[in-house]
Amino acid sequence: MHRRSFLALAAAGGAMLSTSRVFAGGHGRLGTFTGAARYGIGGTAEVAGNQVNLLDDFRFGSAPDPKVALGRDGYDPKTLMGLLKNTNGASSYAIPDGINPDDYNEVWIWCERFNVPLGVAKLS
Numbered sequence: 001m002h003r004r005s006f007l008a009l010a011a012a013g014g015a016m017l018s019t020s021r022v023f024a025g026g027h028g029r030l031g032t033f034t035g036a037a038r039y040g041i042g043g044t045a046e047v048a049g050n051q052v053n054l055l056d057d058f059r060f061g062s063a064p065d066p067k068v069a070l071g072r073d074g075y076d077p078k079t080l081m082g083l084l085k086n087t088n089g090a091s092s093y094a095i096p097d098g099i100n101p102d103d104y105n106e107v108w109i110w111c112e113r114f115n116v117p118l119g120v121a122k123l124s
Helices: 004-020
Strands: 031-035 044-048 051-054 066-071 091-094 106-111 116-122
Touching: 004 044, 031 106
Parallel strands: none
Antiparallel strands: 031 044, 031 116, 044 051, 051 091, 066 106, 106 116
């Protein structure tokens, strides 16, 4: 392989890697987080199989007791998956047994301590 061909291949692979990393998997339903500006939430959530994935572009500023859950046009407390693992970047959460993810159209970041929403991603 010529040096020029190798460099072109490496550049193309690097571009594909940076794009595919943000949307890892690409086989689930995606949504973009919105919420109160003071919580600094943004980025993408994916529901794939029995798992919720917060993708590489996820970010969260600060609030007490942030937990991941699902909702159908509103937060559902029986879907809580635990404390937010990372405030920036990718993390994954197992959907509780007995919960059918197809019944839900949102991923929530919820403050359980004060029972208030911090952000929601509507799934497509």
